[in-house]
Amino acid sequence: MNTVYCASCGNSVMSSMRMCPECGNRSFGPTPPAQVNNLGSQANHPASSSQPLPPLSGIQAGVKGWLLLFCISLTIITPLFSAAGISREWVDGQQYLDLPGFREALFFEITVFSFFALYSVFTGVQLWQVKPNAVRNAKRFVLLQAVVAVAVPLILAPMLGVSFIEVDGLRSTFHGLIYMAIWYPYLLKSKRVKATYP
Secondary structure: OOEEEEOOOOOEEEOOOOOOOOOOOOOEEOOOHHHHHHHHHHHHOOOOOOOOOOOOOOOOOOOOHHHHHHHHHHHHHHHHHHHHHHHHHHHHHHHHOOOOOHHHHHHHHHHHHHHHHHHHHHHHHHHHOOOOOHHHHHHHHHHHHHHHHHHHHHHHHHHHOOOOHHHOHHHHHHHHHHHHHHHHHHHHHOHHHHHHOO
């Protein structure tokens, strides 16, 4: 893990951080605090080189709080729910495999659940490791989750010859839209997200 030093307060932080969690400064250097304190102040405050940057109150970088909960939901909770859904569909569907269209519908649903679980883990790991495009990918995931929640029942219903409601379309759509309504605005507006990711 590479370490750099805040040019304002001298705090050592991971090189992937974009803001010092102690003082809010955005300027870092590779040298120890005693050598960078004055340089950092001059770079950021040419008019008054003796004063450090004021802290940005309430903003802390790092995967904590709601951001940590989101990462846990992506890497643990969503894959577990997907695995449980696949297992349930497989066990319950064995007796109906001879019905027209049911085998294709079952394999389609299992494929979607599996892809979604893998994409969820990939997205969560990117966020946890503070990768440069992690937030953009997380936004895509949240939007895709809402699309999948609506599209899968719409595709399954004609395959099985039943209505949208009979394949739990309303419940699936409701859950997908609620998930999007919570996490997409959070990713757009969260100060922690903006402070943590490049």
